[in-house]
Amino acid sequence: MVHEALFIFFALICVGGAINLLVQRHPINSALSLVVVMGALSLIYLLLGAEFVAAVQVIVYAGAVMVLFVFVIMLLNAGAEERSQGSHVALWVGGPGVLVLAGMIVYLMFRYDRHFTPVSIGSFPAQPDNTHGLARLLFQKFLLPFEITSVLILIAIMGAVVLARRES
């Protein structure tokens, strides 16, 4: 009961933050709404019993990635954005598109309803705790995909450096 109430509370904060992100006209307000979304997401992870993922979500996304966003906005000293009329394509295709996508997600969730099982803090008594379980998965079972992903990120960083340092 408490669990459902907490989930609904944080889910509402999450969705509210996401809507606020789109509505706000000042970039820094949008960036801070995104921080709120990240925080709420991490609390939902915590409700799922994934305390390590929750902590990493806060440290990496809210604490590092979003700080860089805010940093760049501050550095550029970006002012309030003007609200454009928007293209007709976005209005006529985007609106129905959102409805179709939301409908599909709801349909799939109802269709596979019986496969879902409720989880809560402590429902994975894996090894000593789920940090160990996660480490085993990442560094034993899925070692190759994990390493390939890190090489991919390294390539992306090098690409960014090359692009940034190109003499014009």
Place this chain on the structure above:
Amino acid sequence: MTVFLIAAVVKILLVVFLLLTGVAYMTWLERKVVARIQNRWGPTRVGPFGLLQPLADGIKFILKEDMVPDSAHKGLYILAPALALTMSLISIAVIPFGENITVHGTTTALQITGVTGQGSPITDINIGLLIILGVTSIGVYGVALAGWSSNSKYALLGSLRAGAQMISYELALGLSLVGVLILSGSFSLRHIVDTQSGSWFGFLPRWYIFPQFIAFFIYLMAAFAETNRIPFDLPEAETELVAGYHTEYSSMKFAMFFMAEYVNMITVGCLATLLFFGGWHGPLFGPPLVQSLLPVFWFSLKIFFFMFLYIWIRGTLPRFRYDQLMAFGWKFLLPLAIANIIVTGLIVALRA
């Protein structure tokens, strides 16, 4: 249940009271020690040895006019100091400062988030260290937003420097702790301290400072940079930036930044003690009452040592230049921290 709640509330009030008192007297100690280093007297007028000076400062902060600049972004200008102070205070919740204590038949763990029963082992939050790192990284917003929202050049420059510095040194800080995590095998601060009980060869305490002394020095330097203290105090370099990110703040809002900085220093001292200096472990002797209080005393003594070190270094070293700061963080501390992880991991793997 009610007993548990009462014990929890009492613990929270006591710890926050002690922490804030510690912060107040930290400012007194700093002024005194720096004064002696510079051959001055420091505060002497308010109370004996100037001991009531923090109280006088507090009253002055509360009674000063609280100004908000006309062109400031009002909401964020007010939010920033609150964010900085709240985030620094949250960290103390997961820090353990001793084993059990039993008062009138009620046993409680000496930690706000620690749970225990009569005779049962203490259940600690199992990602304590990560919570401290996460909360600290959110605290960066307080500093960054303060400079931006006050709409002043000096403040903006200060907060840009602070943001860049904190992001850069967070990496070295986080990586320096990995060595200890490999040796202890847990994120739980209580478990990390428990693995440091006993001694090597009968006389050397099993503190992680001995196998991980490189990690300790990386941690110490990165933590000094994270708390914006000399020699890494470029965000508030008074000779260049007036006062850095809190230039436009007055009254209690300024005091909140000040308090946040000192609380962060105490947290750094706590973490260094827990991870590298065996937490509350130390020689126990005397009657039972003394024995139950000695761990807390050892813990406080070790933290005091770090606080004194902060002041000592402030009185000794000059400030870094900005390019030196960045080069030091990225080209020296970070590779050293990674090398330390590799060597530690290799030795642990070979001995397993």
